Structure formats: structure tokens, C-alpha cells
Amino acid sequence: MKNQTLPTIAKLSASGLLAVLITACGSSGSDDTNAAAPQSSAAAQTSSSLAASSSSEQASSVATNDSGVAESCAMLNGSFIECLDFENMSPGAVPSGFNQSGNGIAVVEGEGSYSGDLALKISGASASYLSLANFTGTHWGRMYYKNIAKPSSIDSYSHTTLVSGFDNGAQFRFVDMVAAPDNAADAGKYQHLYNTEPNDLSLEGPYDNSYDGEWVCVEWSMDTAAQEFYFYKDGNEVALANFGTSTNSTDLADAKKYNFNETNMTFQMTPVPAEISELRIGIQNYQQDSFTFLLDDIVIADARVGCDLAAEASSSEMSSSSMVMSSSEAASSSAPAVVVGKADFDMMCKGCHTGAPADLIGGRDQAALSAYINGAMPQGNPSACEDTCADEVASYILN
Numbered sequence: 001m002k003n004q005t006l007p008t009i010a011k012l013s014a015s016g017l018l019a020v021l022i023t024a025c026g027s028s029g030s031d032d033t034n035a036a037a038p039q040s041s042a043a044a045q046t047s048s049s050l051a052a053s054s055s056s057e058q059a060s061s062v063a064t065n066d067s068g069v070a071e072s073c074a075m076l077n078g079s080f081i082e083c084l085d086f087e088n089m090s091p092g093a094v095p096s097g098f099n100q101s102g103n104g105i106a107v108v109e110g111e112g113s114y115s116g117d118l119a120l121k122i123s124g125a126s127a128s129y130l131s132l133a134n135f136t137g138t139h140w141g142r143m144y145y146k147n148i149a150k151p152s153s154i155d156s157y158s159h160t161t162l163v164s165g166f167d168n169g170a171q172f173r174f175v176d177m178v179a180a181p182d183n184a185a186d187a188g189k190y191q192h193l194y195n196t197e198p199n200d201l202s203l204e205g206p207y208d209n210s211y212d213g214e215w216v217c218v219e220w221s222m223d224t225a226a227q228e229f230y231f232y233k234d235g236n237e238v239a240l241a242n243f244g245t246s247t248n249s250t251d252l253a254d255a256k257k258y259n260f261n262e263t264n265m266t267f268q269m270t271p272v273p274a275e276i277s278e279l280r281i282g283i284q285n286y287q288q289d290s291f292t293f294l295l296d297d298i299v300i301a302d303a304r305v306g307c308d309l310a311a312e313a314s315s316s317e318m319s320s321s322s323m324v325m326s327s328s329e330a331a332s333s334s335a336p337a338v339v340v341g342k343a344d345f346d347m348m349c350k351g352c353h354t355g356a357p358a359d360l361i362g363g364r365d366q367a368a369l370s371a372y373i374n375g376a377m378p379q380g381n382p383s384a385c386e387d388t389c390a391d392e393v394a395s396y397i398l399n
């Protein structure tokens with residue numbers, strides 16, 4: 001669902017949330033042993049962050065969060081499929097559009113947040129999650145998580161799912177982690193992985209993460225046409241491998257199971273369908289180990305959103321103001337479209353287009369230039385500047 005853009009800078013958006021969690025896995029005891037050595041994943045979807053570091057001011061009124069940003073969803077100006085920053089909600093409420101299951105999940109206030117005042121707290125071992133039905137298989141996700149409690153001892157590889165898709169008996173665990181046991185060489189560390197059921201098949205990242213109580217930004221992309229999955233931590237791609245072989249393929253014909261050495265088992269990995277019947281955001285641990293996390297600023301979108309909330313903040317202020325300008329009632333307001341267009345251009349375009357803006361005209365008139373920007377720019381994330389934004393940036397370029 002698209003967020004409606006309101007003609008005020010401080011728009012509220014309790015738009016949808018994502019739901020959490022992972023679930024039901026019939027497969028308990030998946031001790032993902034392996035420690036697949038980190039390989040190099042050549043696949044380099046590099047960080048797009050088109051958000052050219054504009055240093056313009058951001059919401060400074062919130063002192064109690066960790067990003068200095070009050071409402072991250074509002075800042076995205078509707079450029080998302082689902083966005084959950086948990087602001088403009090009452091603690092304990094269920095985000096609109098989501099179903100909530102399990103006892104270990106609640107929107108909380110005053111316990112820490114990445115942006116704003118509220119976050120989603122998930123705890124325990126059994127499945128507790130927010131869910132959405134009939135979700136697109138191809139998507140980008142971005143989420144911040146913070147571990148605030150973990151077991152005092154971990155006896156065997158401890159597998160926790162935070163975001164997953166369910167379809168027809170299959171599971172696709174997009175944000176997933178396995179903590180190494182205390183007696184392993186990697187004790188104290190955990191890996192991120194893409195893990196699927198049936199057969200507990202994985203594309204695994206290295207055991208190089210620690211539960212240190214810091215906010216972590218994770219991003220993932222699932223492309224069902226290509227059947228490829230990419231995962232990023234704090235903006236950097238995590239190298240994934242199936243039993244030591246680097247790959248991002250989610251439909252491997254001969255995926256090896258984590259205990260391949262012991263059992264010599266390979267299985268066809270279930271491809272992710274174009275439509276997943278349910279997306280879950282929350283928590284489930286398959287070894288009955290209890291972890292507690294805060295989740296915040298969860299976005300599911302068609303394109304990469306990135307981890308820079310400050311950039312989102314400045315971008316939204318610009319776009320919000322452009323909405324004000326363009327609304328007919330506000331036509332008398334002070335800044336002309338060209339001025340707003342320049343601000344948007346400086347923020348979203350100048351990082352790549354360092355030359356004279358007029359060099360970009362290419363013989364187009366206002367309508368053609370606006371249409372081009374609307375559909376193609378900023379490159380890699382055209383939804384960041386559509387409609388009014390595209391019109392105003394075109395006006396600036398032509399001026």
C-alpha cells in the first residue's frame with residue numbers, strides 16, 4: 001500500500017507495517033553446522049544509496065532515538081510497498097494492515113528505537129510475528145535490528161528467523177541468523193544466511209557478527225525472475241555460499257544440506273514464487289533459545305532504500321515541500337517550483353550529474369524531461385523522484 005502524501009511536512013504515516021517473523025518451521029533441530037567459509041561473492045550489487053549525502057538539516061526534535069530521525073516512513077514519501085517505523089501508534093497496537101500472532105511481540109515505547117520513539121520488540125523462542133498475505137516474491141527489504149538479550153549459554157547452533165516468506169509448505173527465510181555454540185571455534189559469533197524449507201537448505205554468510213547491542217541495518221533483495229537473493233549488512237554485501245560454493249541462486253538443483261559431510265545429501269532448493277502467500281516479520285528460534293530484539297524502520301520496496309535515514313529525512317523534507325508547492329491551495333506559497341527542483345536536484349541528482357544541469361536536457365521539453373526523470377532517475381531508484389518531484393526538477397533543469 002502506498003503511503004498518502006499529505007501536504008504538510010510533518011505528515012503522519014502509520015502506514016503499514018511489516019510483520020514479522022518467522023515461523024513455523026517444522027524443522028527443528030536444524031543445526032546449521034557448517035561454517036561455510038566465507039567466499040568472495042562476486043556479485044556486486046553495490047550500494048546504491050543515491051542519497052547523496054546532503055547535509056541539510058533533519059528532524060532534530062527527537063533526542064531519544066539513535067538516528068536523530070523522528071519518522072522514517074514519512075520521509076520516503078510513499079516510495080515503498082510497506083513501511084513500518086511504528087510511530088503514530090499506541091504501544092501494544094497492531095500495525096494497520098498486519099495480523100499479529102504469538103505472545104512475544106509488541107510495539108513498545110521508551111525501550112529504545114532507531115528512529116522516533118517506538119519500535120517493535122520481539123522475544124522468546126516460539127513464533128511471534130506480524131504477517132501480510134499475498135506478498136510479492138520480488139522485493140527489496142531494509143530493517144534495523146538490535147539484540148537486547150540472548151541466552152547465557154548456547155549449547156548447539158542456535159537458529160533464529162526474523163523475516164520470512166511462507167508458500168505452499170515452503171519457507172524462505174530472508175533475514176535469518178545462526179549463532180555458534182559456546183564450544184565452537186566461532187563461539188560468540190553469528191552468521192546471516194538465506195535458509196529454506198523443505199530440507200533446511202542454506203546460502204550462508206560467515207560467522208563474523210557479534211550480538212553487541214548495537215543497531216544493525218540489514219537489507220535484502222529477492223528477484224524471482226533471476227532466482228537470486230542478496231543480503232547486506234550496514235550497506236555491505238554479505239558473501240553467501242552453499243556449503244562452501246559461492247552462490248546467490250535460490251533454486252539450486254543440488255543444494256547441499258548443512259550436514260552434507262555426514263550424510264552426503266543434496267536437494268533441489270525450492271524457487272521463490274512470484275507471489276508468496278504470507279510474509280512474516282517477528283521471531284522464532286528453532287532450538288528453544290530465547291533472544292530479544294528491537295526492530296525498527298522496516299521497509300519493503302521495489303528498489304533499494306539504503307540505510308541512511310538522515311538522507312531519507314532530508315529527501316522527505318524536500319519532497320514534502322514540493323507537495324506543498326504543487327497543491328493548488330498552496331500555490332501562493334513562496335518557493336517556486338524551480339527552487340524546490342534545485343533543492344531536489346542537489347540532493348538526489350548532483351552526486352552523479354556533476355556538470356551543468358542543462359547538459360541533461362537532451363532536446364526534451366518539460367513534459368518529456370519530467371517523464372524521463374519520473375521513470376528513470378535517480379538511476380537505480382526512480383521512485384524517489386516521481387510526479388511533482390520530477391516536474392520540479394525538470395523545471396529547474398530547463399530554467
Ligand code: HEC
Nearest residue numbers: 050345348349352359360361362372373377378379385393
Ligand atoms: C546513481 C547515479 C545517478 C543519479 C543519482 C541520477 N542519475 Fe541521471 N543519469 C545517470 C546515468 C548513468 C545516466 C545515463 C543513463 C543512460 O544513458 O541510460 C543518466 C541520465 C540522465 C538523463 C538523460 C541525460 C541525457 O543526456 O539524455 C537525465 C535527464 C537525468 N539523468 C536526470 C537525472 C535527475 C533529474 C536525477 C535526480 C532526480 C538523476 N538523473 C539522478 C546516473 C544518475
